Amino acid sequence: MKDSKISSFTDVQEELKESHKAPIAESKYKAHELAKSQREISIAEFFEKNRHLLGFDNKRKALLTTIKEAVDNSLDACEEADILPDINIEIMEMGTDKYRVIVEDNGPGIVREQIPKIFAQLLYGSKFHKLKMQRGQQGIGISAAVMYAQLTTGKPARITSKIHPNEPAHYYELKIDTQKNRPEIINESEKEWSKDHGTRIEMDLEATYFKGRQSVDEYVKQTAIINPHVTVIYQPPKGEQLMLVRASDKKPRLPEEIKPHPYGVELGMLIKMLQATEAKTIKQFLRQDFSRIGDKASEEILENAGLMNNTKPKDMSRDMAEKLIHGIRNTKIMMPPTDCIVPIGAELLEKGLKKEVNAEFYTSISRPPNVYRGNPFLVEAGLAYGGSLPKEGTLDLMRFANRVPLLYQQGGCAFTESVTSTNWKQYGLQQSGKNLPVGPIVLVVHIASVWVPFTSEAKEAIAHYPEIIKEVRLALQEIGRSLSKYIGKKKRVGEEMKKRSYIETYIPHIAEALKELVGFDSKEEEKVRVLLASLLEKKRGALEAMEFDPSKNKEYDEEFAKIGRDDAEQGEQIE
Ligand SMILES: Nc1ncnc2c1ncn2[C@@H]1O[C@H](COP(=O)(O)OP(=O)(O)OP(=O)(O)O)[C@@H](O)[C@H]1O
Numbered sequence: 055m056k057d058s059k060i061s062s063f064t065d066v067q068e069e070l071k072e073s074h075k076a077p078i079a080e081s082k083y084k085a086h087e088l089a090k091s092q093r094e095i096s097i098a099e100f101f102e103k104n105r106h107l108l109g110f111d112n113k114r115k116a117l118l119t120t121i122k123e124a125v126d127n128s129l130d131a132c133e134e135a136d137i138l139p140d141i142n143i144e145i146m147e148m149g150t151d152k153y154r155v156i157v158e159d160n161g162p163g164i165v166r167e168q169i170p171k172i173f174a175q176l177l178y179g180s181k182f183h184k185l186k187m188q189r190g191q192q193g194i195g196i197s198a199a200v201m202y203a204q205l206t207t208g209k210p211a212r213i214t215s216k217i218h219p220n221e222p223a224h225y226y227e228l229k230i231d232t233q234k235n236r237p238e239i240i241n242e243s244e245k246e247w248s249k250d251h252g253t254r255i256e257m258d259l260e261a262t263y264f265k266g267r268q269s270v271d272e273y274v275k276q277t278a279i280i281n282p283h284v285t286v287i288y289q290p291p292k293g294e295q296l297m298l299v300r301a302s303d304k305k306p307r308l309p310e311e312i313k314p315h316p317y318g319v320e321l322g323m324l325i326k327m328l329q330a331t332e333a334k335t336i337k338q339f340l341r342q343d344f345s346r347i348g349d350k351a352s353e354e355i356l357e358n359a360g361l362m363n364n365t366k367p368k369d370m371s372r373d374m375a376e377k378l379i380h381g382i383r384n385t386k387i388m389m390p391p392t393d394c395i396v397p398i399g400a401e402l403l404e405k406g407l408k409k410e411v412n413a414e415f416y417t418s419i420s421r422p423p424n425v426y427r428g429n430p431f432l433v434e435a436g437l438a439y440g441g442s443l444p445k446e447g448t449l450d451l452m453r454f455a456n457r458v459p460l461l462y463q464q465g466g467c468a469f470t471e472s473v474t475s476t477n478w479k480q481y482g483l484q485q486s487g488k489n490l491p492v493g494p495i496v497l498v499v500h501i502a503s504v505w506v507p508f509t510s511e512a513k514e515a516i517a518h519y520p521e522i523i524k525e526v527r528l529a530l531q532e533i534g535r536s537l538s539k540y541i542g543k544k545k546r547v548g549e550e551m552k553k554r555s556y557i558e559t560y561i562p563h564i565a566e567a568l569k570e571l572v573g574f575d576s577k578e579e580e581k582v583r584v585l586l587a588s589l590l591e592k593k594r595g596a597l598e599a600m601e602f603d604p605s606k607n608k609e610y611d612e613e614f615a616k617i618g619r620d621d622a623e624q625g626e627q628i629e
Pocket residue numbers: 123126127128131159161162163164172178179180181182189190191192193194195196197198253
């Protein structure tokens with residue numbers, strides 16, 4: 055296009071003709087043409103096209119995501135109603151790549167009028183507007199599963215829910231009208247259900263079932279590890295039913311909902327809050343709508359912002375809101391309350407690990423709470439080592455967020471970065487560069503937060519907030535130290551056992567030599583042999599310190615002793 059100044063439609067036409075050699079309609083601007091195709095996009099239509107964003111990018115993952123969304127909801131609902139969760143999961147093969155998924159819980163149930171919207175309208179839920187530690191956040195999970203099932207098999211989702219033993223159960227067959235993002239009720243009835251209360255969802259979908267990593271089997275196992283208070287009965291499409299009984303009858307403490315912390319609020323959000331608030335003055339707004347702001351802090355903020363205490367929130371301009379943000383950032387405000395996050399606890403985490411992973415050594419840690427973008431969070435980690443875990447290959451990393459296993463997107467997760475950027479050599483493991491270390495290890499990392507920063511709507515990986523990466527690394531360092539102590543002891547035990555076995559081998563020879571040299575008879579020779587053997591048993595060095603039972607650990611792990619020696623030679627310091 056020429057550089058000349060364009061001043062009229064004719065000029066535009068001329069310019070376009072020249073550059074594209076394509077005539078355009080005399081009567082309209084191009085923008086008018088574009089306007090014809092510009093219209094609202096329903097959220098359901100958007101995700102219908104972009105189902106990979108919700109975790110439905112292939113048939114294998116679709117099966118896992120469907121079950122995960124239903125189970126997450128069941129566990130959240132049970133916990134919110136203070137019920138020990140009993141969850142039934144069933145997968146039935148219905149034809150080539152066609153499966154029926156059934157998830158049933160003993161939760162509080164769902165009131166009749168809410169059922170259609172919950173299961174057949176995207177972005178409808180009770181959790182999005184709350185800052186509370188829960189598995190679900192977005193209000194999209196289960197309706198996305200219903201939509202995927204409908205798209206791939208054309209069949210409606212079947213839901214049964216009951217809220218009290220004296221109430222009938224309600225049964226619905228539901229589809230989503232994706233153009234309007236509204237529920238379409240195919241069938242509705244009252245039903246007898248022997249259960250006191252709970253919810254059951256049944257969906258037919260296109261999927262494939264595999265075992266191994268990233269499978270539903272793995273998800274169920276990991277769910278049991280991280281939720282020791284849950285019982286899961288799982289019927290895979292092939293093979294035996296699995297019953298994972300709770301390791302603890304203790305229900306986790308109910309997390310408190312909190313208000314946003316001022317340090318985490320950005321300008322756009324603040325403007326929205328100013329419009330929505332019921333507070334009459336800006337000072338009242340600060341005290342009512344945020345956590346950790348009292349009389350003194352609110353006055354200090356307003357002074358630092360150069361704003362009047364009695365300004366009406368609705369009269370606040372964009373500039374004034376920006377000043378308020380400035381005031382907040384320049385005022386020292388207490389960190390958010392941390393009783394809103396409920397850790398699993400080191401002890402229970404270890405118990406869960408012991409239940410599902412057969413190893414010889416376990417250690418765990420629950421870190422104190424911290425804050426990212428004003429949101430409280432807490433990191434826990436557990437480690438199982440040795441025993442029947444495979445010696446070859448890298449450490450098996452299990453990631454969890456608010457007690458939900460994360461099976462996909464390991465590479466893009468902040469947890470993985472924390473693990474690979476930790477120097478595991480100093481804890482007695484092999485590691486090449488910034489890779490996962492090698493060894494017979496299952497490592498569990500859990501983040502509990504009022505808002506988990508996922509990298510996408512599919513809730514598969516944690517975003518790379520430096521505060522989170524740092525906390526995970528601190529947790530890893532602590533369990534790394536316990537591990538290195540164990541590996542060190544194991545090495546010493548191995549060396550001691552080796553020396554002992556040499557001596558044991560020579561004892562009969564010594565006794566025999568003495569018999570020859572000094573002229574002992576057979577009785578005296580036997581006496582010497584017993585005496586030397588009992589001397590050897592009188593005191594146990596490393597074996598005693600470790601309460602090591604050699605009869606249970608006959609197979610000494612030469613490989614690990616060697617790793618320990620190599621590291622010592624390299625002059626690596628154990629922290
Ligand atoms: N089994 C259930 N028992 C009781 N309530 C349920 C159950 N399943 C879903 N709900 C309710 O339905 C809502 C919507 O569920 P949905 O899975 O779509 O979103 P969410 O759990 O809020 O967030 P996310 O999209 O992150 O999963 C929930 O917020 C909850 O209030």
